[in-house]
Amino acid sequence: MTQMTLGKALTAGLRQAMRDDDKVVLLGEDIGKLGGVFRITDGLLDEFGAKRVIDTPLAESGIVGTAVGLAFRGYRPVVEIQFDGFVYPAFDQIVSQVAKLHYRTQGSVKMPITIRIPWAGGIGAAEHHSESPEAYFVHTAGLRVIAVSNPEDAYRCLRQAIASDDPVIFFEPKRLYHHKGEVDLEAPLADAAPMGLARVVRAGTDATLITYGAMVGTAMDAAAAAEDEGVSLEVIDLRSISPVDYDTVNAAVRRTGRVVVAHEASREAGVAAEVIASITENCFEYLEAPPLRVTGHDVPYPPAKLEKYHLPDLDRLLDAVDRLLDRPNSLTDSTKGAQR
Numbered sequence: 001m002t003q004m005t006l007g008k009a010l011t012a013g014l015r016q017a018m019r020d021d022d023k024v025v026l027l028g029e030d031i032g033k034l035g036g037v038f039r040i041t042d043g044l045l046d047e048f049g050a051k052r053v054i055d056t057p058l059a060e061s062g063i064v065g066t067a068v069g070l071a072f073r074g075y076r077p078v079v080e081i082q083f084d085g086f087v088y089p090a091f092d093q094i095v096s097q098v099a100k101l102h103y104r105t106q107g108s109v110k111m112p113i114t115i116r117i118p119w120a121g122g123i124g125a126a127e128h129h130s131e132s133p134e135a136y137f138v139h140t141a142g143l144r145v146i147a148v149s150n151p152e153d154a155y156r157c158l159r160q161a162i163a164s165d166d167p168v169i170f171f172e173p174k175r176l177y178h179h180k181g182e183v184d185l186e187a188p189l190a191d192a193a194p195m196g197l198a199r200v201v202r203a204g205t206d207a208t209l210i211t212y213g214a215m216v217g218t219a220m221d222a223a224a225a226a227e228d229e230g231v232s233l234e235v236i237d238l239r240s241i242s243p244v245d246y247d248t249v250n251a252a253v254r255r256t257g258r259v260v261v262a263h264e265a266s267r268e269a270g271v272a273a274e275v276i277a278s279i280t281e282n283c284f285e286y287l288e289a290p291p292l293r294v295t296g297h298d299v300p301y302p303p304a305k306l307e308k309y310h311l312p313d314l315d316r317l318l319d320a321v322d323r324l325l326d327r328p329n330s331l332t333d334s335t336k337g338a339q340r
Contacts, residue, residue: 002185007177009151010040010116012185013158014078018048021076024162027054027063028080028116037082038118038177060090067113068097076112076162084119084171085128091136098167099142111167114158119147120214120264121311122175124304131301132265137169138242138274145242146195147171149216151181153239157195164195173214198245200252204234207258207324210249210275212238215262215312222317231321241271249275250282257288258324262312267295292320 004012018024026041032055035042045053056063060081067077081087087094094115101109121130137145144166148154154172161168193199201216202223209219216237223233236252238244253259259279261272272293279291294312302310322328 001182003180004151004183005177006148006151006154006172006179006181007038007040009155009181009183010158010172011042011044012183013155013162014041014044015047016185017076017078017159017162018044018052020159021163022052023074024076024078025052025054025070026078026080027056027067027070029056029058029063029082031055031080036080038174040116040172040177041080060086060088061093064090064093064098064113064115067115068093068101068111071111071113072109076114078114078116078162081115081117083125083129084117084133085131087115087117087133094137094143094167094169095140099140102166103142110165112162112165113167114161114164114170115168116158116170116172118174118177119171120173120175121301121307122173122214124307126304127301130307132263132296134169134171134241134263135265135270138271142167143242144168144196144240145171146240147173147213148239149173149176149213149237151179151183153199155183155185156189156192157239159189160192160195163189171213176214176217179217196240196243196245198239198248199237200234200248201237202233202235204232205256206232207260207321208234208236208252208256209260209262209317209321210236210238210252211262212241212271213264215264218312218314219262219317222314222321225314225318226321231325233321238275244275244278246278246282249279253279253283254286257286258321259287259291260294260317260320260324261291262294262317264296264311266298267293268298270295289324289326292324294320 031041032045
């Protein structure tokens with residue numbers, strides 16, 4: 001096992017994928033000599049050359065459109081979108097071409113495109129640099145949507161995404177780029193858990209917290225705090241948010257009977273709403289209380305000085321758990337009303 005940051009694990013995953021298959025090519029703004037704005041592609045230009053690590057103009061629609069053409073020719077393009085909020089100019093290409101060409105051609109054309117997106121908040125960035133647009137892509141049939149939370153998954157899931165014949169939207173929580181963890185660089189890719197499977201990060205008996213990305217760490221902190229009060233919380237890392245591994249989710253809900261789903265994105269029509277709807281359909285008779293959502297607020301992402309009030313935190317998660325368990329807490333009624 002090798003100790004490395006999530007960012008370095010992504011670099012290692014890209015490097016290994018490019019060594020394994022010379023049809024893997026990288027495209028993006030400043031990914032060559034600069035190594036990307038977050039330095040994820042650092043050193044890859046020197047190793048693989050400018051024909052495989054391609055600096056592009058500042059034109060996201062053109063970048064993804066070029067990737068579509070490369071996929072037609074048998075390549076496996078890996079696109080870097082510099083920031084989450086910059087993906088919208090490429091939205092038409094992604095939902096109208098990348099997601100649909102395999103279906104439109106009755107399977108004769110594959111779109112093995114991986115679109116990497118540094119994603120979500122927590123770094124004090126400017127407008128358009130801290131958004132959570134995952135619900136748009138989850139709603140789009142034909143796309144896989146992955147959100148990693150730790151270096152090992154970053155390394156393994158990125159390699160699996162690149163090797164997949166399906167187009168993959170690959171969300172990387174930018175506030176975890178410097179988060180360290182152990183990565184097994186030697187284990188065969190075939191031995192890794194498929195990227196579509198959820199992971200039980202922590203076992204528990206009283207309630208289940210379901211989340212993904214950087215919120216997994218927040219959920220683990222909440223579980224540790226709850227344990228001090230005698231409450232046992234289970235934490236599920238979805239990893240794949242389209243498709244969702246409902247076998248793992250439903251089994252957890254049937255064990256605990258109570259569930260909170262959390263994410264940074266806005267509440268309205270978010271991933272949490274879909275997960276809770278599916279849980280209610282499949283596990284209604286096991287529920288001891290209505291499932292709850294803890295999410296970002298339904299506002300444009302706020303300025304950096306206010307983001308701590310927008311991002312779900314330990315207190316908001318524990319407040320939801322208290323409501324599930326019908327436990328008193330320190331929040332006033334007016335505060336609870338504002339947070340619901």
